[in-house]
Amino acid sequence: MNTILLFIFSMIYFNSQAQEGSMIRIETENFAHVLKIGLDHKLYQTYIGTKLNNNAEYEAVSKENIKKFVVNDGNPLIDLRHAAYPTFGTTNLFEPAIRVTHNDGNPSLELEYQKHSTKKIDDNCIETIIKLKDPQYPVFVELHFKAFYKQNVVESWTVIEHKEKEPITLYNYASSALHLDADKYWLTQFYSDVVEEVRIEESQLTKGIKIIDSKLGVRTNMFAAPNFFLSLNSKSTEETGEVLAGTIAWSGNFKFTFDLDNNNELRIISGINEFASEYSLEPQKVFKTPVFIYTFSNQGKGLASRNLHSWAMNYGLKDGNKSRLTLLNNWETTFFDFDEKKLTNMFSDAKTLGVDMFLLDDGWFGNKYPRSGSTSGLGDWQATKAILPNGIGYLMDQATATGVKFGIWIEPEMINEKTELYEKHPDWVLSLPNRAKDVYRTQLVLDLCNPQVQDFVFKVVDDIMQIKSGVSFFKWDCNRMMTSAYSNYLKKQQSHLFIEYTNGLYKVLDRIKAKYPNLEMMLCAGGGGRVDYGMLNYFTEFWASDNTDAFNRIFIQWGYSYFYPALATCNHVTSMGKQSIKFRTDVAMMGKLGFDIHVGGLKEDELKFCQDAVVNYKRLSPTIWKGDLYRLVSPYEDTRAVLMYVDKEKNHSVLFSYTLQPLTDPNYGLVKFKGLDVNKKYKVEEINSMPHGRKSFEESGNVCSGDFLMKIGLKVSSSQPESSVILEINAVE
Known part of the structure; x- marks a missing residue:
């Protein structure tokens, strides 16, 4: 046949x-x-x-x-x-x-x-x-x-x-x-x-x-x-x-x-x-x-x-052909130290940057045992009245009034012992009988083999979505692995645990997806500890790593690029590392752009650069997200990394060149482009330069044939350590 x-x-x-x-x-x-x-x-x-x-x-x-x-x-x-x-x-x-x-x-x-x-x-x-x-x-x-x-x-x-x-x-x-x-x-x-x-x-x-x-x-x-x-x-x-x-x-x-x-x-x-x-x-x-x-x-x-x-x-991938939200996260600016005023001020920071959404991270929940640190509160998913007296609904309203969307962090599969939930349901955790509990990162794992626990985890999301108009985005975290795992629910079928836990998680996510089909969610697990197409059926994107140093991120993002498209890989500009704001932003633009940075601490030219970069990114994101990826120079084989995305019509392309840490002047040669149309002519322009800064790409603005770019190529890399060049390549008549 x-x-x-x-x-x-x-x-x-x-x-x-x-x-x-x-x-x-x-x-x-x-x-x-x-x-x-x-x-x-x-x-x-x-x-x-x-x-x-x-x-x-x-x-x-x-x-x-x-x-x-x-x-x-x-x-x-x-x-x-x-x-x-x-x-x-x-x-x-x-x-x-x-x-x-x-x-x-x-x-x-x-x-x-x-x-x-x-x-x-x-x-x-x-x-x-x-x-x-x-x-x-x-x-x-x-x-x-x-x-x-x-x-x-x-x-x-x-x-x-x-x-x-x-x-x-x-x-x-x-x-x-x-x-x-x-x-x-x-x-x-x-x-x-x-x-x-x-x-x-x-x-x-x-x-x-x-x-x-x-x-x-x-x-x-x-x-x-x-x-x-x-x-x-x-x-x-x-x-x-x-x-x-x-x-x-x-x-x-x-x-x-x-x-x-x-x-x-x-x-x-x-x-x-x-x-x-x-x-x-x-x-x-x-x-x-x-x-x-x-x-x-x-x-x-x-x-x-x-x-x-x-x-x-x-x-x-969930909603793989839809757009993604750029965002500002509060974690590295505030950690657990925030209140309503500090957060609402950050809504204005998000608007100033030009991003779509503010994402509230860990630390917003728990009352009997407030989440003032990592040792308490995890499992009690009510807003802490001492710091958020008007609740999550007030934050939603304020974000809307500011002109940005509102997202929130949860870790619903895990629990601290210092919670009301644990006091009520100690039997809901995975823990061996007759042995001491094995606590990792001050957490235990809830038993998703148990249908009651599945209902609870679903309700965490459902309750938040019932507040006002609901949030626009969830960051779903999972910060520990299983150790000393035993299910009180499975009793004599403990060998089913690893399978039934995963199936139980999928049952919860099926319910969420059915009730809130347009809800965007980021998958996180102590960094990139849970990235697979089983979970990505339910999530629009994933957090690649808690390592946001731009130098290290080039290798991490390069590795993910072999199996996952750019729009699924969340990359944030943070204060980790000592590189320039340009280098950090250019590296984050390789995938789905976000910021986790103290906006008020940026210098005037740095803020202007970030604002311009967001504008550039929003213009170029369809090509980055949906274009064909060509990895041109590997950081595993050279002291730089070069890659480019080309749209399906071969009219628009974006090239990223990152110089790492060469020991001497590298005197980089020509890089041959890929994926273009040999019969078209392309204007090649450097973007994302610092205000009043000098461009690294001397041939910016030149027009070349696709044939020339792919057979001969151009010098696209700066020789300066930890520097970057982004080229926008557009077909012209």
Whole structure:
């Protein structure tokens, strides 16, 4: 069945009984993932990579080894290397995607092909569902593949159910199993820590198993980001090489397993981390795994990123095609030391800057135990009368009168012991019996496995939204991971905790999204400790890091840019670091701009610069947010970073050049631009200069052809340490 013809013409849902040896193709415009039913009735992957023009040639792509996918001679070293969803307990010798124990104690599973179906979701998306079954037990597995044609992205997930008389136990339950065949494999992973998010590390895979995972329960990205690139045969660059990019839409414990066998064949098993999470599945109940998202590029990491950005803005990110609010946050100006007068004065600061919104951060709540510091109040979500006698509604009215929107910070999943909530519901926290409570950052974690706790967390948002006209924006924080975790609600099913907590969180967010579909929310977790497309389905943006030093932020924002579009990445101008206000602002403009700075403390020329920068940003933001990203010079390979965004029509572009800390005069050479139209002419102008300051770009105002800019290039970088240049590039007649 030609799925592309289906994509163009079909409006119906149909089932197909495939014959042994026939193929199932999951295809986009340039990418194909091909599966085949063997003579043994099992399902195998035969190809993944660049789409072929002639469908018949997928048969030949596996070379002389094609027989191993369709001939069963009983040799497990041959037959099961490319199993589409590898099982455990019979003949598979490698990493399984699924492992179960039946209620009669049998620890094995076999899966045979039953049928598959394909349906058109919209003009760009086709879903393929493949049904598998154990020939001896009533255990059923559905493999789901949703292909996004224009974006060249595929979503993959699995649905597991059974009709045995008693529960079966799931030990492994992957979302995806992919097989790759190459001479060498290079893995790019993104390690993290607090204030050191998404740093890049690349290494060649050797024989054996490499695992990237999290066991933290919440704030799961603290040490490892749930993203990877896998380059085939040699290291890929921005523009060259074959590369698979993968990420997972799951906000709990995740796991990527890279299993390189004795024949140099690689399996990538992706999904929920099964560690301490064996799952008892009741008869007739459904276990649905999270979505694994992947794309394939034969033109390097840059194209893979652009594929994922396009998918995210259209399918993965809440309101991905809508505009975002610029803002002023009070945290670094006031911390916990504020009152009504100080806040309302800051509304005027926001208006003076020209931003859209004022965001009230931590410290506004608690009465019996006021939130005067980090040790109390968290969980008592009522305005503190001593500092806000007229409540949140008064602040909303004053912000509106000033001409700015009003947003607010919450951390509804966490609790201090010094709260009225804890006094009433100590059983609502995750805490081991017969052991001392493990308090981290003076906090405990509320048990979102419990429906009563889910109701409470929803009510935190709902109550605030019922005040006056509601707030325009929430900053949703999450400042600790799980330790010594035990759920009073789950009782004897503690191994369900990590999964049910995450599902409970999604239930809350589903309710919020349903009732307040246009509400904008920022995702925060002790910095960037929880950034994934499971949560970004509900959030318009995320806080990248508590490290706002502009020098460090270049590396952090660069790392996020591989998997997340610019409009989702919140970057604030703060007082951290000793760089100029220009450098700090230019770095923040690389994504979604905000300020967290004492406006009254700015010098006259600094304030004027910031005001002009906001005006520039609002003009350029459609290109930054929705344009194609081209990373031109990496800070990991040079003493500068250069990148540019180009709109879809190739009429408007913005280039950012950041000089880091060269030890000597760098004498930077020409940088070749990307993504422009060779037949158009472009005016190149430097913007965001300090008032009365000298421009760094000597050729500002010149007109060049797209052909010249991309083949020859321009000198775009200042030689001064920690300096920056922003170029606006517009097509002219």
